[in-house]
Amino acid sequence: MLQVDKLSVRYGPVRALDEVSFEARDARITTVLGANGAGKTTLLRTLSGLVRHQAGTASFDGSLLTGRQPEAIARMGVAHVPEGRGVIAELTVDENLRLGTFCRVRRAERRGAIEEIYERFPGLGDRRHRSASSLSGGERQMLVIGRALVSRPRFLLLDEPSLGLAPMITAQMMATLRDLTAEKGLGAILVEQNARSALSVADWAIVLNLGRVVAADEPARLAVDSDLRRHYLGF
């Protein structure tokens, strides 16, 4: 379980996160919604160690995340899939996946773990020796999710995975995410601009506004709250 307790982050005078608290459980998708600038990406970047916090704590299965380096957090099994697709375009598809195996998969098991990803995403297997820069937007998204999965994570942090994708591909990706959390018992925090699609797959939802939690409830309840929808969710 990932626990966030009164987490605060400032960028100079700007309060990006203001005493944010919530729990994200295993085998569940917790979606974090909100307008641009609400603090969603800052939240994930703080959880994965890329942004320094000023106050509060975040912990995973009882171990503190806050104060650790990003590589140490990755080695704990918390995999962050960054926004902007995060592929290393100068490497091949296979090399991107190999990188994902280094920190948590035994040497003898690495090739098998990569082949599992190719089975799950056959489009990647066909292009394994091609440069990642040659992939389409949807394929790049598959690659970064595959790269996170190949590391055998215990928890996923997904930042805007549907950014720039066609609605049909977004729906497929959300379904894949749903299957993964159910199959492997993975917990996930899903940050999304596309509130409707995120609410459709999530088990729990949090709404951020100007760095503060303004609502936290089951997705079905948030989806029918017309005030919340109008003010924060944009649909």
Added chain:
Amino acid sequence: MGLFVNVLLSGVAQGMVFAAVALGLVLVSRATGIVNFAQGAMGMFTTFIAFSLLTAGLGYWPAFVSALAIGFVLGAVVERTLMRPLRGKPALNPVIVTIGLLVVLEGVAGSIWGGASQGFPAAFSQRGLVVGTTRVAFSQFDVFIVGAVAVLVVAIVALFRWTDLGLRMRAAAFSPEVSQLLGVRVGRLFTLGWALACAAGSLAGLLVAPLSSFSPYYMDLNLVYGFTAAVLGGLLSPAGALVGGLVTGLAIAFVGAYVGSDLQPIAALVLLLLVLMLRPQGLFGTAEVRRV
């Protein structure tokens, strides 16, 4: 014909030395994206340490290996103490620090070992080999230069292309943040990149020292030639550094033999300008394509 062959051979030997300097520049550039203007001076400094060890009675090969090892450590120390704090700062800051380091190392070397030229021994004979009945401008020491740099280039290419460590180093250079998120210890790899680069610089320093007037400034011109070679090869490619070094070495040798040795540095700068104007990505680089 004899002159042409001799110039060709000496150009190859010189070119391999430039390739070693270029390789050091490429390693730092690949790892951290900056040009290390202290590359030559770091090689000079470790070669002077080898000189002191030789003077103290140590054998040539122990001194040679010690200089490479000290170069490796010096590179790591420079990265940890001078470069690491500048990560995330404007790109010009580390470049200026390397220029400062160049000045400091030359100053310190001058104060310890003096500014005058001295003699540095070669590992093998520098007399030209005899082919048939003709003595050519290519010595046993030149054979050693070619072999040593070739082994270094092959080792570096193999490291990057076929090993997990090399893949981590490439990933850290291309995308440090994503690499960190994948558990790659990026800081350690930057340190390793600098350490390997400085060891390559030490090798270049040891190879050049017997061929030139050995003083605290003897690597300055070689840095210019090495930089030309690195840019010619694409600045990010170890194989490019080798080819760039050979092209630069041959150009310098032919200009020296057929035009005039005073014009050799100018020839290198003309070559550099031509590359930057006609193919700025170098022979082995690819033009950057940006999606909009």
